[in-house]
Amino acid sequence: MTSTVSARTGLPHWETQPADLPGAITEIKTALRERIAASGRTVAEVVAEIEDFLTAEIADINAAKARGDEVWPVINYADIENQTVSPETLALIKRRGCAVIRGHFDRSQAEKWDADVVNYVESNHFFESYTGPADDFFGDLEMSKPEIYPIYWSSAQMEARQHPRMAAVQAFLNSQWIHESEGKAWFDPDRDSLYPDRIRRRPPGADSGGLGTHLDPGTLDLWMTEGYQRHFRHLFAGDFASYDPWDAAYRTDAAQYPGSTMCSAFRTFQGWTALSEMDNDQGVLHTVPIPKAMAYLMLRPLLDDVDDDDMCGVKPNRTFPANQKWHSILMEAVSSIPSVKPGDSVWWHCDMIHSVAPVTNQKGWGNVMYIPAAPWCAKNAEYASSVREAFLAGNSPSDFPEENYEASWPNRFTEADLNEIGRRGLGLQD
Numbered sequence: 533m534t535s536t537v538s539a540r541t542g543l544p545h546w547e548t549q550p551a552d553l554p555g556a557i558t559e560i561k562t563a564l565r566e567r568i569a570a571s572g573r574t575v576a577e578v579v580a581e582i583e584d585f586l587t588a589e590i591a592d593i594n595a596a597k598a599r600g601d602e603v604w605p606v607i608n609y610a611d612i613e614n615q616t617v618s619p620e621t622l623a624l625i626k627r628r629g630c631a632v633i634r635g636h637f638d639r640s641q642a643e644k645w646d647a648d649v650v651n652y653v654e655s656n657h658f659f660e661s662y663t664g665p666a667d668d669f670f671g672d673l674e675m676s677k678p679e680i681y682p683i684y685w686s687s688a689q690m691e692a693r694q695h696p697r698m699a700a701v702q703a704f705l706n707s708q709w710i711h712e713s714e715g716k717a718w719f720d721p722d723r724d725s726l727y728p729d730r731i732r733r734r735p736p737g738a739d740s741g742g743l744g745t746h747l748d749p750g751t752l753d754l755w756m757t758e759g760y761q762r763h764f765r766h767l768f769a770g771d772f773a774s775y776d777p778w779d780a781a782y783r784t785d786a787a788q789y790p791g792s793t794m795c796s797a798f799r800t801f802q803g804w805t806a807l808s809e810m811d812n813d814q815g816v817l818h819t820v821p822i823p824k825a826m827a828y829l830m831l832r833p834l835l836d837d838v839d840d841d842d843m844c845g846v847k848p849n850r851t852f853p854a855n856q857k858w859h860s861i862l863m864e865a866v867s868s869i870p871s872v873k874p875g876d877s878v879w880w881h882c883d884m885i886h887s888v889a890p891v892t893n894q895k896g897w898g899n900v901m902y903i904p905a906a907p908w909c910a911k912n913a914e915y916a917s918s919v920r921e922a923f924l925a926g927n928s929p930s931d932f933p934e935e936n937y938e939a940s941w942p943n944r945f946t947e948a949d950l951n952e953i954g955r956r957g958l959g960l961q962d
């Protein structure tokens with residue numbers, strides 16, 4: 533398929549995945565290089581400016597580590613509820629792009645949810661019926677008893693998703709973004725779409741290879757579709773100073789290329805809630821806590837040392853890799869979450885690089901419910917309509933493999949159990 537040039541961006545764009553990927557990559561890279569050159573600077577000069585910024589951020593992160601401070605901002609839930617989060621902490625969330633919420637839920641509540649999940653799967657003989665991983669997203673799972681449970685509709689998960697404390701934290705996090713810009717409201721920060729995801733329960737003694745550094749917002753569509761070209765308009769004009777990773781402009785309008793790792797919803801933050809204690813050296817989540825590192829990921833492929841038909845290894849239907857070969861400057865900044873307790877929650881900006889460290893003979897459990905912040909917008913409302921059908925049928929949501937384990941389970945969470953937050957999140961009421 534040949535490209536068309538967008539009247540809005542002046543760039544060639546492909547709203548569906550091009551058949552000739554090497555040709556399309558070559559074409560968009562040529563156009564982006566020309567656009568950046570028109571700003572009066574070369575790509576190399578713009579990337580050097582970004583590297584200077586990153587070097588200063590990494591020095592700050594290393595200084596925090598040397599002092600023994602947490603790199604991740606830590607917020608007490610009570611300060612969110614009382615709107616008493618300090619300006620310094622708010623600034624640090626913007627700078628680092630991630631946060632741990634202490635006491636998001638009471639420990640006893642989180643431990644009850646953990647026990648409820650076990651009762652839910654055992655009462656429905658899940659381990660006897662489990663047929664193995666249906667996707668290769670978590671490629672190290674070669675065992676009959678999974679660590680990632682393809683379970684979506686337990687009372688525990690739904691109670692957490694529709695809990696007023698979850699809504700308060702999501703609204704707080706969403707409001708760190710600019711949700712109105714360019715003359716348009718991009719999303720409603722005060723209403724979440726209850727994006728359903730899975731559970732992880734990793735037992736004591738587990739060995740895990742972890743997950744390498746990657747990011748989840750998209751793949752080649754980030755350069756090739758009109759919506760993302762508009763979202764990254766400042767970067768693609770060589771104007772790093774004007775790029776704001778917290779401005780949602782055009783983001784919720786952008787087309788995405790399908791793939792097994794695609795998230796159909798716009799998430800301001802990815803996140804999970806801890807259901808067990810996890811020490812920070814037990815195979816936990818790490819990030820590169822620099823939201824503006826996205827500028828480097830987007831422009832680094834335009835340098836001359838990358839083949840014309842290559843975007844530093846980014847391919848459709850695969851997670852977006854960040855690695856030593858192309859992004860060595862960023863690898864130094866990889867930073868662990870603090871140790872967490874049941875009821876703490878963990879959040880990171882949707883464009884940020886993250887990884888899960890390997891672990892051998894894990895100490896204690898490693899149990900989480902994946903619950904992101906996915907604010908209400910046209911894009912998320914559309915996905916919510918398919919989520920609603922999956923919920924009512926007990927099926928896997930359409931972003932996930934069609935495993936549908938829960939369809940015949942009698943004790944899953946029902947429509948009658950929804951509160952107002954849950955009904956609004958599923959689009960059952962406005």
Ligand SMILES: [Fe+2]
Pocket residue numbers: 746747748886
């Ligand atoms: Fe990820």
